[in-house]
Amino acid sequence: MSTFNDIADIIADTCSIDRASITPESNAIKDLNIDSLDFLDVTFAIDRKFGIQLPVESWTKEISDGAAKMEDYFVLGNIARAVDALTQASPVRAPG
Amino acid sequence: MRLEYFQMIDRVVGYDAGARSIRCESTVPDESPVFDGHFPGHPLVPGVLLIETMAQAAGFLALALNRFEKMPFLAGIRDSKLRLFMAPGARLEVAATLEHEGSGFVVAKAGIASEGKRVCDSELMLRIMPFPSVAFSVMMREQAQRLGMRTDP
Numbered sequence: 261m262s263t264f265n266d267i268a269d270i271i272a273d274t275c276s277i278d279r280a281s282i283t284p285e286s287n288a289i290k291d292l293n294i295d296s297l298d299f300l301d302v303t304f305a306i307d308r309k310f311g312i313q314l315p316v317e318s319w320t321k322e323i324s325d326g327a328a329k330m331e332d333y334f335v336l337g338n339i340a341r342a343v344d345a346l347t348q349a350s351p352v353r354a355p356g
Numbered sequence: 357m358r359l360e361y362f363q364m365i366d367r368v369v370g371y372d373a374g375a376r377s378i379r380c381e382s383t384v385p386d387e388s389p390v391f392d393g394h395f396p397g398h399p400l401v402p403g404v405l406l407i408e409t410m411a412q413a414a415g416f417l418a419l420a421l422n423r424f425e426k427m428p429f430l431a432g433i434r435d436s437k438l439r440l441f442m443a444p445g446a447r448l449e450v451a452a453t454l455e456h457e458g459s460g461f462v463v464a465k466a467g468i469a470s471e472g473k474r475v476c477d478s479e480l481m482l483r484i485m486p487f488p489s490v491a492f493s494v495m496m497r498e499q500a501q502r503l504g505m506r507t508d509p
Contacts (some may be wrong), residue, residue, distance in 0.1 A: 297432070303458055304448050304461070304463055315459050316459045
């Protein structure tokens, strides 16, 4: 839950969304109405906090190609799991 | 500099791929239609054009780091400070360094100095997108070459 809490805090802060309304089941696009520009800021904040590069471009391509559903990548619980997988793959946090 | 044409960079004088940084130079023109309004009898480079100048330096940095295969577009401006007024004839040293490379975007820190003094600085987010057309890509390469950049792979 710790990763999810960090991500929820970032979203609340970056997008001015009530923290209490953000749950692991929230879809960033459909439920929280985060637009693409705000999602860039959210991605940057997540990248910086966890020292990773969230692969949003490849997620978006998979969705537009029909290889994945939006829920697979933009539900917050799934984003938290992706962040955990990336941080475990590169345990040394990168600067930036 | 040709303010009215948004040609803010005169020369790229240094590009360091390893340090992910770029240095550029520009001279504020003696005359420009921009100065007719900003301000009559007291010409100053508008602050938004100083931001644009930093964004173009960061943009050429992002272009080079992406081997001129994708186009950066300004998407966010953060922590900007405009410290000094710049009048006609001022020589500007523009620098940008990549802070973070994300998926489909970069964040750079940029600044302008003149005669050893800090003029302005900012953190800029650029969205990295496919070129809208081949002609656009060719135009950007030609522009970078005119500024002294190498654009070959």
